[in-house]
Amino acid sequence: MTDTERAVHAAAQRSQEAAAELAPLTRAAKDEALSAMADALVDNAESIVSANAQDISRAREAGETEAVIDRLALSRERVGGIAEAVRAIADLPDPVGEVLRGNVLPNGLELRQIRVPLGVIGIIYEGRPNVTADAAALCLKSGNAALLRGSSSAYASNSRIVEVLRGAVEKTAVPADAVQLVPGSGRESAQALMRERGLVDVLIPRGGASLIRTVVRESAVPVVETGEGNCHVYVDEAADPEKAVAVAVNAKTQRYSTCNTAETLLVHAGIAERVLPRVLRSLRELDVTVHGDERVQEWDETVVAATEEDWATEYLSADLAVRVVDSMDEALGHIRTHSTRHTEAIVTDSQAAARHFTSRVDAAAVMVNASTRFTDGGEFGFGAEIGISNQKLHARGPMGLPEMTSTKYVVTGDGHVR
Amino acid sequence: MTDTERAVHAAAQRSQEAAAELAPLTRAAKDEALSAMADALVDNAESIVSANAQDISRAREAGETEAVIDRLALSRERVGGIAEAVRAIADLPDPVGEVLRGNVLPNGLELRQIRVPLGVIGIIYEGRPNVTADAAALCLKSGNAALLRGSSSAYASNSRIVEVLRGAVEKTAVPADAVQLVPGSGRESAQALMRERGLVDVLIPRGGASLIRTVVRESAVPVVETGEGNCHVYVDEAADPEKAVAVAVNAKTQRYSTCNTAETLLVHAGIAERVLPRVLRSLRELDVTVHGDERVQEWDETVVAATEEDWATEYLSADLAVRVVDSMDEALGHIRTHSTRHTEAIVTDSQAAARHFTSRVDAAAVMVNASTRFTDGGEFGFGAEIGISNQKLHARGPMGLPEMTSTKYVVTGDGHVR
Numbered sequence: 001m002t003d004t005e006r007a008v009h010a011a012a013q014r015s016q017e018a019a020a021e022l023a024p025l026t027r028a029a030k031d032e033a034l035s036a037m038a039d040a041l042v043d044n045a046e047s048i049v050s051a052n053a054q055d056i057s058r059a060r061e062a063g064e065t066e067a068v069i070d071r072l073a074l075s076r077e078r079v080g081g082i083a084e085a086v087r088a089i090a091d092l093p094d095p096v097g098e099v100l101r102g103n104v105l106p107n108g109l110e111l112r113q114i115r116v117p118l119g120v121i122g123i124i125y126e127g128r129p130n131v132t133a134d135a136a137a138l139c140l141k142s143g144n145a146a147l148l149r150g151s152s153s154a155y156a157s158n159s160r161i162v163e164v165l166r167g168a169v170e171k172t173a174v175p176a177d178a179v180q181l182v183p184g185s186g187r188e189s190a191q192a193l194m195r196e197r198g199l200v201d202v203l204i205p206r207g208g209a210s211l212i213r214t215v216v217r218e219s220a221v222p223v224v225e226t227g228e229g230n231c232h233v234y235v236d237e238a239a240d241p242e243k244a245v246a247v248a249v250n251a252k253t254q255r256y257s258t259c260n261t262a263e264t265l266l267v268h269a270g271i272a273e274r275v276l277p278r279v280l281r282s283l284r285e286l287d288v289t290v291h292g293d294e295r296v297q298e299w300d301e302t303v304v305a306a307t308e309e310d311w312a313t314e315y316l317s318a319d320l321a322v323r324v325v326d327s328m329d330e331a332l333g334h335i336r337t338h339s340t341r342h343t344e345a346i347v348t349d350s351q352a353a354a355r356h357f358t359s360r361v362d363a364a365a366v367m368v369n370a371s372t373r374f375t376d377g378g379e380f381g382f383g384a385e386i387g388i389s390n391q392k393l394h395a396r397g398p399m400g401l402p403e404m405t406s407t408k409y410v411v412t413g414d415g416h417v418r
Numbered sequence: 419m420t421d422t423e424r425a426v427h428a429a430a431q432r433s434q435e436a437a438a439e440l441a442p443l444t445r446a447a448k449d450e451a452l453s454a455m456a457d458a459l460v461d462n463a464e465s466i467v468s469a470n471a472q473d474i475s476r477a478r479e480a481g482e483t484e485a486v487i488d489r490l491a492l493s494r495e496r497v498g499g500i501a502e503a504v505r506a507i508a509d510l511p512d513p514v515g516e517v518l519r520g521n522v523l524p525n526g527l528e529l530r531q532i533r534v535p536l537g538v539i540g541i542i543y544e545g546r547p548n549v550t551a552d553a554a555a556l557c558l559k560s561g562n563a564a565l566l567r568g569s570s571s572a573y574a575s576n577s578r579i580v581e582v583l584r585g586a587v588e589k590t591a592v593p594a595d596a597v598q599l600v601p602g603s604g605r606e607s608a609q610a611l612m613r614e615r616g617l618v619d620v621l622i623p624r625g626g627a628s629l630i631r632t633v634v635r636e637s638a639v640p641v642v643e644t645g646e647g648n649c650h651v652y653v654d655e656a657a658d659p660e661k662a663v664a665v666a667v668n669a670k671t672q673r674y675s676t677c678n679t680a681e682t683l684l685v686h687a688g689i690a691e692r693v694l695p696r697v698l699r700s701l702r703e704l705d706v707t708v709h710g711d712e713r714v715q716e717w718d719e720t721v722v723a724a725t726e727e728d729w730a731t732e733y734l735s736a737d738l739a740v741r742v743v744d745s746m747d748e749a750l751g752h753i754r755t756h757s758t759r760h761t762e763a764i765v766t767d768s769q770a771a772a773r774h775f776t777s778r779v780d781a782a783a784v785m786v787n788a789s790t791r792f793t794d795g796g797e798f799g800f801g802a803e804i805g806i807s808n809q810k811l812h813a814r815g816p817m818g819l820p821e822m823t824s825t826k827y828v829v830t831g832d833g834h835v836r
Contacts, residue, residue, distance in 0.1 A: 020754065105797070113815075202811055222640070223640075242833065243832070246833055347833075359441070360438070363826065365826070366827070366828050368831065369834065374829055374834065391640065392619050393619075393640045393811060396826070406811070408780075408815075410784050412788070413785070413786065413787045415661030417668035417788075418668060418672050
């Protein structure tokens with residue numbers, strides 16, 4: 001074991017001990033700690049901003065773009081916003097203790113399945129230091145110990161934020177080790193974290209596709225895979241053209257950088273004439289580059305010829321792949337081949353078409369006459385989310401507090417034997 | 419890619435295609451296929467028994483014990499029993515389509531979270547060929563394609579059973595590839611299966627601890643870990659001695675080879691005098707070897723001195739580790755150190771003690787005044803189980819049909835945009 005591995009292992013052990021203390025705490029005890037965290041962030045805003053200044057100056061020396069620096073930068077106002085987000089999490093219902101199933105078995109045993117915390121949640125994330133407090137608060141609210149591994153570019157900010165949060169919670173019933181930063185900021189510390197199966201119950205990577213792929217490939221700890229979204233909008237022959245244009249344009253252009261943004265538009269040939277010209281005009285006005293197949297190119301000379309790669313690309317930019325299909329089954333085949341199983345949308349006024357599409361598309365979320373942009377914990381009414389899972393195990397789609405829990409069967413008898 | 423890898427990859431692709439066909443099938447269509455499977459097993463019992471004879475004679479040549487051969491052996495009657503189990507699975511409710519959450523969002527979007535099949539379930543198992551039909555039926559009932567990798571010792575039996583099942587389902591709406599045996603029976607085929615992330619949605623290993631550990635360590639496909647159970651019975655100071663003796667003896671001796679069998683008994687010092695002598699006498703009569711600490715040894719000269727290793731051992735045999743503790747917290751500390759988080763039991767008449775224990779023990783199931791042996795899909799009323807998960811992600815405890823599903827959000831609007 002290297003020094004880093006030893007330090008990460010010791011931290012994971014402390015997290016596990018903290019998790020055991022956290023599990024039986026009441027909602028009131030956890031909310032008190034969250035409230036103390038929010039207060040402490042506000043009270044220590046100045047020292048957080050000055051730690052952040054070190055990260056910023058290092059980023060400038062490294063020649064980072066202004067966009068990167070803006071995402072990294074904290075001000076008193078931004079710290080205030082982070083504190084408000086922590087308070088909002090405290091206001092959410094506590095998922096722990098909820099009875100999911102319960103009945104009396106024929107032999108008189110009383111069976112209850114109850115939500116319990118997962119235990120230790122490891123989070124590997126990039127960029128923004130606001131994730132630090134947000135992830136810590138979501139973990140604490142759901143009774144879990146947070147073991148955080150932020151990016152090295154925000155190490156000074158993250159270290160100070162975690163110091164402030166730990167100082168706040170240790171004055172309450174919550175142990176300081178409920179919130180820990182993984183020691184070290186190099187690649188080795190992330191790798192050591194991924195080997196802590198048995199101490200860390202789940203790893204949630206938050207960041208770009210390459211970070212997520214690395215964690216999925218290398219982690220011995222179970223992973224909840226988040227993020228990648230090559231989302232499609234399919235305009236059915238029976239669509240209302242107005243709604244089709246509105247949904248297609250919104251799904252692409254309301255925001256480019258999010259995983260629920262549409263990257264490919266599929267239009268049924270039978271309605272292309274009534275929909276495509278208007279969509280293409282709107283997209284041109286918004287400076288979106290359209291990568292189209294031959295039939296799409298006929299409508300607009302600014303359309304770029306689409307390649308096989310375009311169908312597979314999550315652009316996250318002002319680009320949209322567009323294809324005309326001759327049937328819904330052709331659209332379903334295209335989606336099956338290229339989908340990342342995140343969000344797929346159909347625009348149609350036909351009940352039969354909607355039913356066919358929703359039962360056959362394999363994705364975390366299927367939208368009918370609604371923009372793909374609605375796949376979001378906030379939009380779904382979850383209050384907060386730790387990420388959007390596009391795997392099928394454990395949690396699928398936006399992950400709120402209930403998705404950060406496991407279950408336990410409590411079986412009560414009166415000396416029952418088999 | 420080797421030939422085996424190519425063959426396994428092609429099989430996984432066929433499974434994925436079959437899964438896409440299975441997902442939208444109605445309960446009636448799936449039950450018809452299950453019924454056809456059961457009929458075909460009965461009709462082809464003779465050829466299954468004769469294929470099994472090849473496995474048996476190979477096992478005899480290899481010098482296997484009669485116990486191993488008995489577990490491998492199929493007769494007409496046993497095949498009939500397998501067919502009955504398939505029919506019983508058909509009778510269970512279909513988990514697919516169940517609405518788990520649903521509401522109308524403030525903007526009018528209708529949100530529903532629906533159970534859907536996982537897709538392709540890979541099962542790596544040992545020994546008994548009855549698992550082949552059982553696993554195939556559970557997968558099919560829950561809308562999943564089964565990709566089965568049995569042990570090489572049962573390869574002839576498994577091949578014939580799968581052939582019979584495929585012949586039966588392909589006369590119905592279910593595609594033959596809904597049930598496939600992984601090509602090849604060597605170690606390489608299991609390893610190839612574990613690399614099929616993206617095509618295989620989950621791997622469930624069924625078998626001994628070493629098989630499960632290998633799969634957990636080597637698999638790139640997400641795994642649901644089943645099986646290992648180092649279960650404890652804690653007899654609290656406030657226990658009813660009668661119930662304590664009954665539960666302790668039953669938890670150890672009702673069956674030795676199961677994962678929910680108790681392996682360690684912890685007795686509070688304040689009640690040891692009223693409980694331990696009777697437990698030790700019963701165990702001696704049943705030829706159980708007790709591995710006890712010094713205080714236990716005082717009660718019975720046949721008690722063997724327990725070592726540190728005994729506390730960590732899942733005996734699966736007529737052995738029990740026994741320790742006297744001075745407090746519940748000492749028992750909880752012992753359990754936290756040695757538990758595999760499967761099933762832990764307390765015997766007590768104190769509400770406060772039961773509450774303290776159940777909220778602090780981290781396990782799939784916590785029994786109060788009941789034998790650990792009740793952690794079982796059949797006992798819990800699930801009708802059938804694919805295994806008992808002792809991991810925290812996705813499913814924890816006995817896994818019935820609902821645990822073999824994922825979810826999908828279906829969101830219906832009227833041209834909604836953000």
